[in-house]
Amino acid sequence: MAVYTQVSAERIAELLSRYDVGTLVSAKGIAEGVENSNYVLETDRSRFILTLYEKRVDADDLPFFLKLLDHLAARGQPVPPAIADKAGRQIQSVNGKPACLIVFLPGLSPGEPNVAQSRSAGAALGKLHQSLIDFADLRPNTLSLPGWHELARRCGDALEEIAPDLGKIVAEELAFLDANWPSELPRSAIHADLFPDNVLMLDDKVTGIIDFYFACTDIRAYDLAVTHAAWCFDDEGRSFDAERSAALIAGYAEQLPLSDDEREALPILARGASLRFLLTRAWDWLNTPDDALVTRKDPAAFLRRLEFYRAAGSELFAR
Ligand SMILES: Nc1ncnc2c1ncn2[C@@H]1O[C@H](COP(=O)(O)OP(=O)(O)O)[C@@H](O)[C@H]1O
Numbered sequence: 390m391a392v393y394t395q396v397s398a399e400r401i402a403e404l405l406s407r408y409d410v411g412t413l414v415s416a417k418g419i420a421e422g423v424e425n426s427n428y429v430l431e432t433d434r435s436r437f438i439l440t441l442y443e444k445r446v447d448a449d450d451l452p453f454f455l456k457l458l459d460h461l462a463a464r465g466q467p468v469p470p471a472i473a474d475k476a477g478r479q480i481q482s483v484n485g486k487p488a489c490l491i492v493f494l495p496g497l498s499p500g501e502p503n504v505a506q507s508r509s510a511g512a513a514l515g516k517l518h519q520s521l522i523d524f525a526d527l528r529p530n531t532l533s534l535p536g537w538h539e540l541a542r543r544c545g546d547a548l549e550e551i552a553p554d555l556g557k558i559v560a561e562e563l564a565f566l567d568a569n570w571p572s573e574l575p576r577s578a579i580h581a582d583l584f585p586d587n588v589l590m591l592d593d594k595v596t597g598i599i600d601f602y603f604a605c606t607d608i609r610a611y612d613l614a615v616t617h618a619a620w621c622f623d624d625e626g627r628s629f630d631a632e633r634s635a636a637l638i639a640g641y642a643e644q645l646p647l648s649d650d651e652r653e654a655l656p657i658l659a660r661g662a663s664l665r666f667l668l669t670r671a672w673d674w675l676n677t678p679d680d681a682l683v684t685r686k687d688p689a690a691f692l693r694r695l696e697f698y699r700a701a702g703s704e705l706f707a708r
């Protein structure tokens with residue numbers, strides 16, 4: 390579960406009195422999620438999310454994330470902006486943590502997405518990128534090649550506790566990506582973590598895109614590769630679903646056409662995306678205490694994806 394910071398009902402009611410959102414009726418901690426503490430709040434007028442940013446979100450990055458959400462919401466994208474209080478402030482301090490009151494979006498995250506949902510997710514990402522073409526603010530991606538090198542170095546020999554030869558596999562992959570990572574593809578603000586649990590849906594329709602706290606400026610097609618790795622396999626990364634893959638890419642390309650260069654780069658970008666989640670999960674796996682509240686995610690699920698993309702080569706994303 391992910392409620393790291395307990396906030397009393399009295400404190401939440403006091404917080405809400407600064408806003409024009411009605412009076413508190415109920416407040417419940419949300420079990421899902423791993424990064425922040427989230428509560429769902431009911432007032433006599435509506436429903437909201439209260440997010441307290443825990444140590445993984447740098448408070449200095451919050452203005453970037455909030456401006457990005459405002460930009461997307463103003464363009465009709467299904468994202469949850471932070472609400473401003475009566476004094477115009479979006480960021481508060483609650484129990485010593487930066488916190489925001491956020492619009493609640495309806496929908497459920499697909500457990501194992503179907504083909505139609507994968508197409509909708511691809512289309513939603515395409516629309517998101519289309520809406521971000523004129524978003525000028527920059528946030529460097531700390532989880533790109535140099536960040537992966539650093540994570541691999543910090544994990545060190547402990548990678549062998551996760552899988553035999555993992556240190557060697559990671560070193561070889563980093564060398565490959567150093568030599569082949571594209572530098573000329575279109576860049577913009579990207580979501581960078583569009584897993585099914587960050588998409589809310591009713592039937593096959595996307596009703597919400599949430600959790601922008603890895604958003605950054607990077608290669609647009611890399612965001613598509615992250616989404617592909619997240620949506621087109623079973624959870625453990627053992628079986629690839631070619632139909633979901635084709636639907637996701639087609640859904641994206643219908644909203645924002647992919648250039649030949651972007652399409653050609655996808656196999657490499659997908660290897661990078663797999664390595665990114667392999668390494669962040671490996672780091673968490675090695676550094677999360679056994680009695681922690683949060684469930685650790687399996688790094689091997691992304692080692693299997695990496696092996697799949699290495700073996701599949703360039704045919705996978707061919708038209
Ligand atoms: N704006 C929102 N509207 C509806 N539900 C939300 C919203 N934001 C978060 N949630 C719920 O809270 C859960 C955790 O949110 P998330 O942002 O993924 O947390 P974390 O950053 O800790 O991973 C989501 O799975 C979803 O159920």
Ligand SMILES: N[C@@H](CCOP(=O)(O)O)C(=O)O
Nearest residue numbers: 422423424582584600666686
């Ligand atoms: N999507 C990442 C973990 C990040 O967690 P989130 O709850 O903030 O999306 C992974 O699967 O490794």
